[in-house]
Amino acid sequence: MVRVLKSQRPSRRLVALQKLMLWATSHAGGAHNVGRTRKITQSMESRQRKVRGVQESTATVAGVPVRWFRPAQAGPGLIFHVHGGAFVAGSSLAARAHSGLAQSNSVELVSVDYRLAPEHPFPAALDDVWAVYSEVARNRPTVIVGESAGGGLAMSLVRRALDQGADAPKALVTMFPWADLSNSSDSFLRNEDRDLLSREGLSRSAVAYAGDLDLKTPLLSPLFGSFTDFPPTLIVVGTHDCLLDDSRHVATRLHAAGVDASLVEIAGGFHGFILLPVPESKEAKQRISSFVGRAFIH
Template identity: 40%
Template sequence: MELSQKRMRKQLERMKPLITGCSMELARKGQDALGALLSRSYHKEVRVEEVCFPGFPACRIVPRDQSPVGRMLYLHGGGYVCGDLEYAKGFGSVLSAVTGAEVLCPAYRLAPEHPFPAGLEDSFSAYEFLLEQEGPVVLCGESAGGGMIYALCFLAKEKGLPLPAGLIGISPWTDLTASGSSYEENRERDPSMTRERLDLFASCYTECRDNPLVSPLFGDLTGFPPSLLFVGGDEIMLDDSRRLHEKLLSCGCASTLEIAPELWHAYVLYCLKERRTDLDRIAAFCHSCFCGENNFQIPRKKA
């Protein structure tokens, strides 16, 4: 499934007023439908197996016609309030198909029914499950899930567990205090997200928005594994990625940031035909992590 950037942007702009004012129930249904659409597009290339965890469902996605080349943990987005297992299967299927990896997708508990730290605890349980097997693990997440992969690293360091081999953040939500200037500068340009909507999601999730386990931007990132970050140039959350990238570098960590001009929040999940190389970059990054390499350089488009 490939969509054009121009056509998708127009659709998002038309839907933005409806999404901003819709109920939590409707928002959840809409997001889950997007995941189902993605998984149907890749169902012939992967195989999905249910995995049982105490308290939350999950699935394991593997390439249909080859042995997995590595293992990934994918944490879905949705502002910590949206996203079920069907949604997680969507981009999880894309990741498995393009990387050749086994992808574990937990449907962690959601706020407001289960506020912080419930979702993080579930995600950490899934990470511990992967650590029981041999070999490196790469974490990937978009939006809230993108922030949670960094929070998960804080927990791993605290508990003395191995850190992942690499981190892939797609428009990661790393600052729930919304202190970046892009929240105002891109308010009119962003075709899909509003600050008010994010504030609602944050209030459902936690009362302590500057906790590093909630807003990883405010934690010590020293010793973190290599990061590959994607963010839309027009999204209000641009500074969440930009400032994270700068802090990773200042802490001595390897980080590559791809700012896509005129694109929106979590644009990678839309599999736009103009951005085919983004999935290639994710695959190349994963393979470098699985092989134990730490000198990954992001491939650039040919002029």
């Protein structure tokens, strides 16, 4: 079943940061190209800090760069992280924001630096996360976690793992997932003045990633694929996010497939709020940590 859990009113800090970031975006000199998107994403990621007591290192798995986060006392479990960035930007540095998730659950976390579009269009990103997952999750209890484009990619990864008969994850956490690259959600209109995303900008990124493929191809846009046999899933999204409807539609599809799914809507949350120093981010991380902890117990 789908459980919709809504938080209370947005904090003053979240509202203030929303206004500041919207102002900065409106004065950024027009629509972002790939270069500017990468610069902005890199700036946000560089502000993330891992928690104390977690060792960070880089490595290569199956020929793909990865970043490991290892608590001092780590059990057999693994968190497999897939970063966001509209498939054209982003890196494993974003996983620093989730290092506390590894520590609180005493498990290792690995984040994948998959190849980016437009230099490497679909299916490069999916092939990379699949190659790493196939190596590190074998015979190991694993929870997949992804945000934004990484949230959609995480769903595509679950589908590929199930279809290939690989070890299925124990659970999935997808934060404000980009699940429909056709960008047909009405929430783009409802939240266009409240979010940093835009339909125009994401549509350019969708084409950069998809090339000439139909944007509703299931492994591109998991909303249009099958959710049969998906593990328990937690979806977290803000009510001011342009991708709010993507999350709601995914929850509906999961419910129709008989999946145990929970949808958490954070009041006033705009896209990427979980990377900000606001109470809403702390609340969301606490919910995610509790969900992940239960997954490893069962």
